[in-house]
Amino acid sequence: xxxxxxxxxxxxxxxxxxxxxxxxxxxxxxxxxxxxxxxxxxxxxxxxxxxxxxxxxxxxxxxxxxxxxxxxxxxxxxxxxxxxxxxxxxxxxxxxxxxxxxxxxxxxxxxxxxxxxxxxxxxxxxxxxxxxxxxxxxxxxxxxxxxxxxxxxxxxxxxxxxxxxxxxxxxxxxxxxxxxxxxxxxxxxxxxxxxxxxxxxxxxxxxxxxxxxxxxxxxxxxxxxxxxxxxxxxxxxxxxxxxxxxxxxxxxxxxxxxxxxxxxxxxxxxxxxxxxxxxxxxxxxxxxxxxxxxxxxxxxxxxxxxxxxx
Amino acid sequence: xxxxxxxxxxxxxxxxxxxxxxxxxxxxxxxxxxxxxxxxxxxxxxxxxxxxxxxxxxxxxxxxxxxxxxxxxxxxxxxxxxxxxxxxxxxxxxxxxxxxxxxxxxxxxxxxxxxxxxxxxxxxxxxxxxxxxxxxxxxxxxxxxxxxxxxxxxxxxxxxxxxxxxxxxxxxxxxxxxxxxxxxxxxxxxxxxxxxxxxxxxxxxxxxxxxxxxxxxxxxxxxxxxxxxxxxxxxxxxxxxxxxxxxxxxxxxxxxxxxxxxxxxxxxxxxxxxxxxxxxxxxxxxxxxxxxxxxxxxxxxxxxxxxxxxxxxxxxxxxxxxxxxxxxxxxxxxxxxxxxxxxxxxxxxxxxxxxxxxxxxxxxxxxxxxxxxxxxxxxxxxxxxxxxxxxxxxxxxxxxxxxxxxxxxxxxxxxxxxxxxxxxxxxxxxxxxxxxxxxxxxxxxxxxxxxxxxxxxxxxxxxxxxxxxxxxxxxxxxxxxxxxxxxxxxxxxxxxxxxxxxxxxxxxxxxxxxxxxxxxxxxxxxxxxxxxxxxxxxxxxxxxxxxxxxxxxxxxxxxxxxxxxxxxxxxxxxxxxxxxxxxxxxxxxxxxxxxxxxxxxxxxxxxxxxxxxxxxxxxxxxxxxxxxxxxxxxxxxxxxxxxxxxxxxxxxxxxxxxxxxxxxxxxxxxxx
Numbered sequence: 010x011x012x013x014x015x016x017x018x019x020x021x022x023x024x025x026x027x028x029x030x031x032x033x034x035x036x037x038x039x040x041x042x043x044x045x046x047x048x049x050x051x052x053x054x055x056x057x058x059x060x061x062x063x064x065x066x067x068x069x070x071x072x073x074x075x076x077x078x079x080x081x082x083x084x085x086x087x088x089x090x091x092x093x094x095x096x097x098x099x100x101x102x103x104x105x106x107x108x109x110x111x112x113x114x115x116x117x118x119x120x121x122x123x124x125x126x127x128x129x130x131x132x133x134x135x136x137x138x139x140x141x142x143x144x145x146x147x148x149x150x151x152x153x154x155x156x157x158x159x160x161x162x163x164x165x166x167x168x169x170x171x172x173x174x175x176x177x178x179x180x181x182x183x184x185x186x187x188x189x190x191x192x193x194x195x196x197x198x199x200x201x202x203x204x205x206x207x208x209x210x211x212x213x214x215x216x217x218x219x220x221x222x223x224x225x226x227x228x229x230x231x232x233x234x235x236x237x238x239x240x241x242x243x244x245x246x247x248x249x250x251x252x253x254x255x256x257x258x259x260x261x262x263x264x265x266x267x268x269x270x271x272x273x274x275x276x277x278x279x280x281x282x283x284x285x286x287x288x289x290x291x292x293x294x295x296x297x298x299x300x301x302x303x304x305x306x307x308x309x310x311x312x313x314x315x316x317x318x319x
Numbered sequence: 320x321x322x323x324x325x326x327x328x329x330x331x332x333x334x335x336x337x338x339x340x341x342x343x344x345x346x347x348x349x350x351x352x353x354x355x356x357x358x359x360x361x362x363x364x365x366x367x368x369x370x371x372x373x374x375x376x377x378x379x380x381x382x383x384x385x386x387x388x389x390x391x392x393x394x395x396x397x398x399x400x401x402x403x404x405x406x407x408x409x410x411x412x413x414x415x416x417x418x419x420x421x422x423x424x425x426x427x428x429x430x431x432x433x434x435x436x437x438x439x440x441x442x443x444x445x446x447x448x449x450x451x452x453x454x455x456x457x458x459x460x461x462x463x464x465x466x467x468x469x470x471x472x473x474x475x476x477x478x479x480x481x482x483x484x485x486x487x488x489x490x491x492x493x494x495x496x497x498x499x500x501x502x503x504x505x506x507x508x509x510x511x512x513x514x515x516x517x518x519x520x521x522x523x524x525x526x527x528x529x530x531x532x533x534x535x536x537x538x539x540x541x542x543x544x545x546x547x548x549x550x551x552x553x554x555x556x557x558x559x560x561x562x563x564x565x566x567x568x569x570x571x572x573x574x575x576x577x578x579x580x581x582x583x584x585x586x587x588x589x590x591x592x593x594x595x596x597x598x599x600x601x602x603x604x605x606x607x608x609x610x611x612x613x614x615x616x617x618x619x620x621x622x623x624x625x626x627x628x629x630x631x632x633x634x635x636x637x638x639x640x641x642x643x644x645x646x647x648x649x650x651x652x653x654x655x656x657x658x659x660x661x662x663x664x665x666x667x668x669x670x671x672x673x674x675x676x677x678x679x680x681x682x683x684x685x686x687x688x689x690x691x692x693x694x695x696x697x698x699x700x701x702x703x704x705x706x707x708x709x710x711x712x713x714x715x716x717x718x719x720x721x722x723x724x725x726x727x728x729x730x731x732x733x734x735x736x737x738x739x740x741x742x743x744x745x746x747x748x749x750x751x752x753x754x755x756x757x758x759x760x761x762x763x764x765x766x767x768x769x770x771x772x773x774x775x776x777x778x779x780x781x782x783x784x785x786x787x788x789x790x791x792x793x794x795x796x797x798x799x800x801x802x803x804x805x806x807x808x809x810x811x812x813x814x815x816x817x818x819x820x821x822x823x824x825x826x827x828x829x830x831x832x833x834x835x836x837x838x839x840x841x842x843x844x845x846x847x848x849x850x851x852x853x854x855x856x857x858x859x860x861x862x863x864x865x866x867x868x869x870x871x872x873x874x875x876x877x878x879x880x881x882x883x884x885x886x887x888x889x890x891x892x893x894x895x896x897x898x899x900x901x902x903x904x905x906x907x908x909x910x911x912x913x914x915x916x917x918x919x920x921x922x923x924x925x926x927x928x929x930x931x932x933x934x935x936x937x938x939x940x941x942x943x944x945x946x947x948x949x950x951x952x953x954x955x956x957x958x959x960x961x962x963x964x965x966x967x968x969x970x971x972x973x974x975x976x977x978x979x980x981x982x983x984x985x986x987x988x989x990x991x
Contacts, residue, residue: 062879066886068780070700072711075865078872082864086857102853103846107733108721110759112857114766115720121770122711125900127886128697128779133900140770141908144763151759155737155752162740168654169846171737231887235875239868299912310756317748 011096014265018093023085025273026249027051027242029280033209036284051245055238063234068128076123077229077236081243083116088250090173092257095268097174105172106154110147113206113250116243117143124228135227138295142212142224145302146205152309153195153202159316160184160192177257179268191315194308196258201305203251203279205298207244210287212298252276320381320398323371326364327449333360334442341435350427350434357438358421361445365414368449372403372410378823382455392458392516396450400824404664405452405578408671411802412570413445418799419679420563423686437477444470444567451575457506457516464502467575468495468543471568475560487559494552498542502579505535509586518585525588533597536583544576544634547608551945554615557627558691562682565623569630570675570803574667577637584829590648591832598645599750605639606757608632613761614917616768617909618940620902622681622691625772626674629717632761633670637663639754640732646751647735648830650742657839658735658847660828664821666728669716672806673725676713677772679800680706684776687789693775693902695783702786705794707777709804714769716807719762722858724810724817727851729762731818734847764909771905780896812858814851819844903938910938918943 031048038045047053065073089100090109098105121140124132157176162168164184166175181192205212208225215226229240256275263271293301337357340349375381375398382397420441427434447467454460472495476488506516508528513521526532542549557565580601587593612632619625640663647656683706684699685691700707716723736758739751781787810817822844826836888894910919922937966977 059875062876062881064882064884067883068698068701068886070704070707070778072700072778074869074872078865078868082861082868085864086861100853100857102850104730104734104737104850105853107730108854108857111719111721111726111762114718114763115715118715118718118720118766118770122774122778125770125774125778126700128896128899129886129888129894130898130900131889133779133905136770136774137900137905137908140767140905141912144767144909145760145912147763148756148759152756155755158737159740159748159752168738168741230889234879235872239872295908296911299908313752314749317745317752 012099015093015096015099018096018269019089022088022093022249023246026245027055029248029252029276030245032277032280033284033287036281037288040285040288051241055242058238059235061234063236066127066231069126069231073123073126074236076119077232077239077243079119080116081239081246083112084243084246084250087112088246091250091253092174092178093253094272095178095263095265097178101172101174103169103172106176109173110150113247114143114147120228127231129231131227132230135224138224139228142205142298142302145299146202149198149302149306149309150202152306152313153198156192156195156309156313156316157181159313160189163316163319177254179260179262181258182261189316191312194312196255198305198308199251199255199258201301203255204283204286205302206251207248209283211290211293212301214292249276252279255279320371320375320383322367322374323398324383324396326367326371327446329360329364329367330442330446330449333357333364334439334446337435337442338439341433341439345429345433347429350429353435353438354421354424357434357441358417361417361442362414364445365410365417368406368410372406377403389458393456394459395455395517396453397455398453400827401581402452404821404824405574406449408574408668409445409448409452409571411806412567412671412675415675415799415802416563416567416679417441419682420561422796422799423561423563423682431480432477437474440470440473444474448571448575452578455518457510457518457521461503461506464499467572468499471556471564471572474564475556477561477564484559487555491552491556494542494549498539498549501535501539505532505539505583508532521586525592526586529587529593533587536580537600540576540579540583541604541638542576543579544573544638545631546604546635546638547611547631548944548948550608550612550631551942551949553631554624554627554942557630558621558623562623562678562685566675566678569627569678570671573630573634574671577634577641577663577667580638581641581828589832590645590830595646595649598642598649601642601645602639602750602754605635605637605642606754608635609639609761610757611917613764613768614913615940615942617764617771617906617913618917618919618938620693622684622693622772622776623678625768626677626681629765629768630674632765633666633674636732636758636761637666637670640666640735643732643735644828645830646742648832648835651835652738652741653835653838654738654843655735655741656831656835657825657843658731658738660825660831661818661821662728662732662735664824665731665818668817669724669728669810672803672810673713673716676709676800676803676807677717679803680710680713683792683797687792688785690785696776696781696786697779697896697899698781698786699789700777702789703791705797706792709797709800710777711773712804712807714773716811718766718769720766721854722811722861724807724814727811727814727854729758730851730854731847733758734850767909771902775902775905779899782896782899782901812855814855815848818848818851903936906938
């Protein structure tokens with residue numbers, strides 16, 4: 010029964026994921042005093058792209074077409090490890106947070122290789138930056154996970170049962186009221202990670218993909234047709250993953266229907282928040298970004314040490 | 320055991336036979352004979368060795384001993400699960416490197432190279448490694464160690480007319496022997512305490528000077544494993560050696576250092592009697608080595624040097640994992656100790672598979688393009704698809720990406736570190752978590768390094784005319800590379816079974832106490848192999864979904880046109896390969912951050928005038944330890960000895976005076 014409920018939740022997440030970029034765009038438009046694109050624009054885009062042919066660079070090989078496929082599949086697999094709507098993932102297991110982080114890493118690896126495959130200097134630039142931010146973002150994500158693991162173990166959850174489903178399903182608010190409010194800080198560092206991993210302002214600007222300053226958008230310049238549709242969809246699933254992680258940090262345990270509604274509300278709230286940030290902030294200079302990631306890492310490390318000192 | 324001894328005899332006989340060929344004047348025909356005989360014998364011996372390793376049951380302990388007419392020591396062999404496990408990479412890589420080497424050397428010019436000698440030393444190296452892993456006598460161990468350490472000198476010095484190759488082999492020789500000094504001291508002290516050199520008889524409860532013995536073993540074996548700051552020979556030797564030799568040295572010989580560290584606990588008594596810092600020393604040196612190695616690898620544009628630094632990184636991770644095992648034993652926690660040691664051994668097997676594969680691939684690149692300088696490569700995936708796929712597989716495995724074997728090994732190590740939260744004491748917990756964060760940084764950066772290695776070598780457009788038209792090897796010549804490649808996939812999707820195969824060995828690790836072994840065999844194996852099974856299941860899911868998505872794309876495209884066109888240049892139409900990102904510019908953002916830590920040198924000459932002239936940009940990472948520590952040290956030693964030259968006047972009369980003075984001095988001493 011739980012399995013079926015979870016599958017429903019998974020289908021819901023996969024179906025609603027393209028909505029998040031739409032909401033972000035609508036918020037940005039409102040801020041700028043425009044009416045903006047339809048909220049469902051990404052659905053229209055994907056529907057249009059899958060009906061088109063492709064143009065592939067002469068330089069490119071199978072690596073180029075494998076990139077979008079692998080990055081989309083790894084995003085979907087990573088999503089399937091998360092607890093959704095208050096239901097623990099039936100695929101989850103002890104230590105699945107390691108697999109989740111590395112699945113996202115695999116997707117990044119494939120995207121970067123696809124970018125390098127075209128031999129374009131622009132895409133090389135994006136690839137180089139993405140590879141670096143991925144490399145230093147990984148330890149930060151882990152520090153945040155570890156702070157939760159350490160709290161869970163000191164609150165009596167055996168280490169053999171520590172999984173994403175145990176940590177991101179009403180656990181964190183429980184810990185807050187049990188006298189561990191330091192976990193609230195994780196929301197900040199996970200929020201920064203969301204912006205970094207999904208290439209949003211202030212790390213990357215998803216709008217101006219012909220500038221020399223971009224990361225993700227510039228890596229996918231050469232993709233077209235179904236390949237581009239896969240990339241857009243995979244990116245929206247990845248955004249959903251991080252939004253669900255953030256939601257999992259703040260929503261207390263509730264009945265499934267209430268939790269599902271709360272989670273959807275939280276995910277859309279994250280989208281609105283990202284839209285607001287994009288409207289009121291400028292992009293940081295590229296060499297400041299590692300400092301931002303480092304700051305998030307410092308916050309997570311601080312939380313981790315606080316959880317251990319008790 | 321008999322089959323195993325037969326394999327040893329075959330290696331020795333092959334070495335003698337190729338040695339005899341080597342002593343005759345070199346002709347094309349003799350080179351051809353040696354190039355068939357040597358690898359053939361090596362391959363058969365390795366196959367026999369593999370049969371020998373598996374025959375008689377994995378957990379059985381077999382031994383063979385005979386006296387050899389020397390005043391002490393004996394020719395004592397033994398096979399236990401620990402030796403068996405370390406022999407696997409020796410034989411598997413010995414086999415595939417022999418075949419790959421035979422193929423790559425088939426057109427060697429007889430005026431330049433004596434292949435008889437090459438294959439004789441190759442067989443001696445195999446013999447030496449096999450004996451090291453199975454020796455059960457201190458003196459015999461050291462003799463085998465010397466065979467294993469000396470023969471690579473001649474193998475590395477293959478292109479002996481090249482000045483840098485000569486230098487590299489000398490650096491190797493010096494480093495190998497500085498390490499051996501500590502090992503001789505180690506065994507001499509044990510011999511002095513026990514009166515015998517037999518391993519079985521040297522097992523003592525708590526030897527005197529245990530800490531000193533431990534440090535000797537750690538430094539001596541650590542130098543072979545390439546731990547910082549004793550790693551300097553690796554980045555010199557690997558680029559200089561022929562690639563099949565690099566693959567064997569990196570994938571099998573480095574393991575001997577790790578084997579030595581683990582085996583030395585046979586003589587050091589139970590870990591409970593020793594201070595906890597032994598384990599932490601291994602953890603600390605291991606993680607620092609790993610970080611240093613991978614950050615150095617980032618700055619390299621020479622593919623084989625990059626791989627060599629990456630070997631330093633991986634050996635660091637293995638020693639770190641062994642240290643975690645020791646910490647677990649000291650604190651009596653079965654999960655940490657069993658998973659630490661399993662992670663160490665698992666990663667050892669994995670590293671042999673993917674590093675052997677990558678070095679052999681680099682060899683093929685060198686063979687077909689003529690260079691492995693990444694600033695001149697690119698576009699090889701299109702020109703050599705099979706080789707590209709093999710390299711991509713190796714790169715994804717070593718970058719610890721699921722579902723390949725590197726991830727499975729790292730997962731086991733990570734779990735053991737997470738269990739570090741059960742350690743008593745805040746500082747131990749924090750140390751474990753800092754190590755885990757370091758491990759994550761290492762794996763993140765290693766993904767970066769291998770994106771660079773594969774992306775710059777195989778993707779994009781060729782950066783030189785050599786890469787434009789490589790000499791493409793026939794696919795059947797790549798067959799020897801398929802063995803390690805298959806092992807990368809098996810180690811990932813079948814991680815559960817490899818992990819279970821390692822488990823009996825854990826019980827034979829000398830420091831593991833009985834009570835921990837019992838818990839490990841009952842709880843830890845089941846728990847962890849279940850997790851690895853889940854990961855493999857996810858890997859299969861992933862493969863199915865990828866296949867599904869590829870099929871979906873086909874269906875979507877249907878009969879629609881897939882056009883080919885030039886890469887989109889953002890409106891700029893005259894793109895050339897020279898405007899591509901280079902290895903230096905690819906790592907520039909990282910060099911900016913990590914530069915102060917690892918000592919990268921950025922050479923930048925950018926022209927910003929109205930009519931731009933030539934601009935250059937380069938990133939290099941010279942070895943700081945070598946430049947700032949060893950070179951001044953050895954120069955100081957040389958200067959010191961230069962002062963002794965006053966005695967070396969070259970005048971015979973003075974020398975006769977020395978003799979007279981010595982004789983008189985001896986006479987006085989004798990009388991007194």
